[in-house]
Amino acid sequence: MPFLLTMIVGAAAGLLAVRFMNVQASALVAVAIGVLGAIVGGIVLRVLAAAFIGTSSVLSIFIGGLLGAVALIWIYRRYFK
Numbered sequence: 549m550p551f552l553l554t555m556i557v558g559a560a561a562g563l564l565a566v567r568f569m570n571v572q573a574s575a576l577v578a579v580a581i582g583v584l585g586a587i588v589g590g591i592v593l594r595v596l597a598a599a600f601i602g603t604s605s606v607l608s609i610f611i612g613g614l615l616g617a618v619a620l621i622w623i624y625r626r627y628f629k
Contacts, residue, residue: 554609558586561613569621582617589616 562582566573573581586609593612 553606554586554590554613555583557606557609558583558590558613558617561586561610562617565614565617565621569618569625571621581620582613585615585617585620586613587616589613589619592616 559579566578589612597608
C-alpha cells in the first residue's frame with residue numbers, strides 16, 4: 549500500500565511541480581517526474597520525519613515528492629539543457 553500511495557501522491561506532486569517550475573511538459577512526463585521525485589524525496593523526507601518526529605505521514609510523502617520533483621527539474625535544467 550505505501551508504494552501505491554507514493555505513486556498517487558507523486559503524480560499529484562509532479563503535476564504541481566511542473567506548473568510551479570513553468571515547464572512545458574505533457575501530463576505523462578509530469579507524472580513521471582513526480583513519481584521519481586516522490587520516490588527519492590519521499591524516502592529522504594520520510595527518514596528525516598521518522599528520526600525527528602517519530603512518524604511519517606501522507607503529508608511528508610507529498611512534500612518530499614514535491615521537493616524531489618522540483619529538484620529533478622532543476623537538475624535537468626542546470627546540467628542537461
